[in-house]
Amino acid sequence: MRTLAQIEFLVEQEADSTPQAAAKLYLTLGEEVLEHWLTAHSHKPTQLKVEGFRLLALHKQSSRGDPSFNACRETCRELVYHYNLIIATPDHPEIRTRLMMMRLVASHLYYFVSGKMQNAQLGEFCCSSRDLRLEQAS
Amino acid sequence: MTDNRAEKYKKVAYYPGCALEGTGHAYNRSTKEVGKALGLELEEVKNWNCCGAMEVKNVDPKVQTYLSSRVMSQAVNEMGHSVVMAPCNGCYHNLKKAEFELKNEEGTREVVDRISKKAGHKTYQAGEVETIHALDWIKHGIGEEGLKKKVSKSLKGMKVANYYGCMYTRPRNIFPEKDKGPGTESTSQPHFMDDLLAAAGATNVDFPLKTACCGGAHTLSDSDMSTKLVLNILKAAEASGANVIATECPTCHTGLEMHQIRAEKRFGVKTNVKILYFTQLLGMALGLSAKKVGVHENMSDSFELLQKQGLA
Numbered sequence: 221m222r223t224l225a226q227i228e229f230l231v232e233q234e235a236d237s238t239p240q241a242a243a244k245l246y247l248t249l250g251e252e253v254l255e256h257w258l259t260a261h262s263h264k265p266t267q268l269k270v271e272g273f274r275l276l277a278l279h280k281q282s283s284r285g286d287p288s289f290n291a292c293r294e295t296c297r298e299l300v301y302h303y304n305l306i307i308a309t310p311d312h313p314e315i316r317t318r319l320m321m322m323r324l325v326a327s328h329l330y331y332f333v334s335g336k337m338q339n340a341q342l343g344e345f346c347c348s349s350r351d352l353r354l355e356q357a358s
Numbered sequence: 359m360t361d362n363r364a365e366k367y368k369k370v371a372y373y374p375g376c377a378l379e380g381t382g383h384a385y386n387r388s389t390k391e392v393g394k395a396l397g398l399e400l401e402e403v404k405n406w407n408c409c410g411a412m413e414v415k416n417v418d419p420k421v422q423t424y425l426s427s428r429v430m431s432q433a434v435n436e437m438g439h440s441v442v443m444a445p446c447n448g449c450y451h452n453l454k455k456a457e458f459e460l461k462n463e464e465g466t467r468e469v470v471d472r473i474s475k476k477a478g479h480k481t482y483q484a485g486e487v488e489t490i491h492a493l494d495w496i497k498h499g500i501g502e503e504g505l506k507k508k509v510s511k512s513l514k515g516m517k518v519a520n521y522y523g524c525m526y527t528r529p530r531n532i533f534p535e536k537d538k539g540p541g542t543e544s545t546s547q548p549h550f551m552d553d554l555l556a557a558a559g560a561t562n563v564d565f566p567l568k569t570a571c572c573g574g575a576h577t578l579s580d581s582d583m584s585t586k587l588v589l590n591i592l593k594a595a596e597a598s599g600a601n602v603i604a605t606e607c608p609t610c611h612t613g614l615e616m617h618q619i620r621a622e623k624r625f626g627v628k629t630n631v632k633i634l635y636f637t638q639l640l641g642m643a644l645g646l647s648a649k650k651v652g653v654h655e656n657m658s659d660s661f662e663l664l665q666k667q668g669l670a
């Protein structure tokens with residue numbers, strides 16, 4: 221697993237490889253971001269897959285007991301969507317734009333999760349982790 | 359859902375919330391103007407208070423629920439309304455959340471009842487009003503077909519990335535009316551704003567970060583993180599081919615505008631996509647002037663683009 225700094229470096233620049241390889245890289249970076257989150261919370265990252273993707277299984281595992289983590293549910297799904305799009309049609313005329321979009325989505329996931337690792341409140345306003353707060357209050 | 363909503367939404371209680379009296383003034387102005395142009399009436403909730411936003415919620419969620427319930431109590435008990443329209447995602451979210459908790463939690467009901475009695479007003483009971491967003495109001499109050507008939511300046515040529523932000527659809531359980539199939543809003547791929555702007559002639563682009571976090575809650579604790587999150591949204595909108603990001607929340611709107619400027623100053627990254635409230639775009643499509651819908655109040659200067667499109 222790469223360090224968060226290495227992940228940040230990679231999501232900040234265009235990958236110098238084939239579209240398929242780049243798509244695989246961005247998907248892996250997404251998985252590694254979630255692995256960091258889980259490891260930091262003393263969980264063993266799952267090797268399972270949901271709908272054929274480990275990223276979705278990792279997201280499901282990460283958001284267990286933390287509703288605010290759902291703020292990146294769609295981001296993970298968009299990452300998977302773009303991966304499928306790129307792998308299925310690598311010769312598409314818009315392939316470069318699609319790759320850039322996938323990188324931006326991976327980057328968003330990175331900043332959101334690493335932001336939450338610094339300040340768990342990120343995403344709480346929107347996702348209202350009521351249960352957790354009630355638990356803390358009791 | 360059966361549809362008497364066109365009739366029901368013709369006159370609703372309007373809860374602008376604090377942001378629309380401050381940074382989101384242009385949203386307030388354009389929402390009211392669009393309502394007038396479409397023949398939809400708004401009556402502002404009398405003596406409304408803050409919905410509790412995130413500050414109160416973080417101190418005591420039940421007090422926040424009370425604050426939101428008081429707004430609904432004012433609407434139903436003091437004004438006789440059955441629908442409250444809140445254009446701000448934060449207010450909309452909090453009123454929906456209060457509704458959900460009052461329906462499902464005995465403990466919350468007791469606290470709200472106790473504070474309401476102490477404050478000297480009737481306790482709000484779950485189900486007495488329906489809280490809707492400005493998007494629901496226009497989508498069901500007038501509909502795409504009704505809107506098309508009133509468009510005098512098409513938004514043709516405007517390529518729009520619709521940004522809904524995070525609170526409009528999350529958490530799913532407080533929005534029981536969403537995800538009910540055709541005609542209802544989707545929590546994973548919201549489309550009401552897309553539908554309305556398309557009816558006004560705009561082209562909606564495929565935008566992957568339409569519900570992504572803008573880092574709003576992080577702005578003060580880590581501004582760089584917020585700027586980077588917003589920058590991704592701006593870049594993705596541009597890469598999608600958009601020349602405008604349409605917003606439907608004053609917090610998101612201000613965040614995008616503010617961090618667009620900050621991104622250039624702090625990181626030297628300039629993005630050119632313009633940011634406008636969806637009500638401003640609709641208003642101009644309905645023939646209202648740019649000034650009337652408060653475009654001059656935005657930080658993002660979109661006049662050149664609007665002039666090119668014949669809208670300003």
